[in-house]
Amino acid sequence: MAESCDICGREGPVDLFSSGCAPITYAGCPECRVRGAEELGVAGLWYLLEGGGAAAEALLSRLTVWEEGAYVGADRVRAYVERNRDRLLAELNATYELIDLPEEPGGEGKI
Numbered sequence: 001m002a003e004s005c006d007i008c009g010r011e012g013p014v015d016l017f018s019s020g021c022a023p024i025t026y027a028g029c030p031e032c033r034v035r036g037a038e039e040l041g042v043a044g045l046w047y048l049l050e051g052g053g054a055a056a057e058a059l060l061s062r063l064t065v066w067e068e069g070a071y072v073g074a075d076r077v078r079a080y081v082e083r084n085r086d087r088l089l090a091e092l093n094a095t096y097e098l099i100d101l102p103e104e105p106g107g108e109g110k111i
């Protein structure tokens with residue numbers, strides 16, 4: 001069964017592997033796994049929160065992300081954060097509420 005890669009969105013076989021900069025797991029294609037690629041939004045949020053220090057800058061310099069059909073690097077992560085800083089900060093401040101799902105299959109419920 002073909003699935004789409006969490007990072008590049010291309011369809012094909014995917015495997016689970018961990019992000020190198022955030023506590024998440026991707027279902028990613030073989031090329032993204034081999035390249036150690038990160039999803040741009042994940043890398044951007046990590047850089048917004050952790051960027052600036054020597055260790056973060058060293059990691060950023062080695063990051064590969066997928067943007068608009070190509071693997072790109074640190075300069076694109078920085079540009080993404082600059083373009084989306086206000087939205088990313090707003091998302092961090094958003095309040096999320098969990099609502100119980102219905103226990104019976106097919107029951108009406110809202111998330």
Ligand SMILES: [Zn+2]
Pocket residue numbers: 005006007008009010028029030031032033
């Ligand atoms: Zn991929």
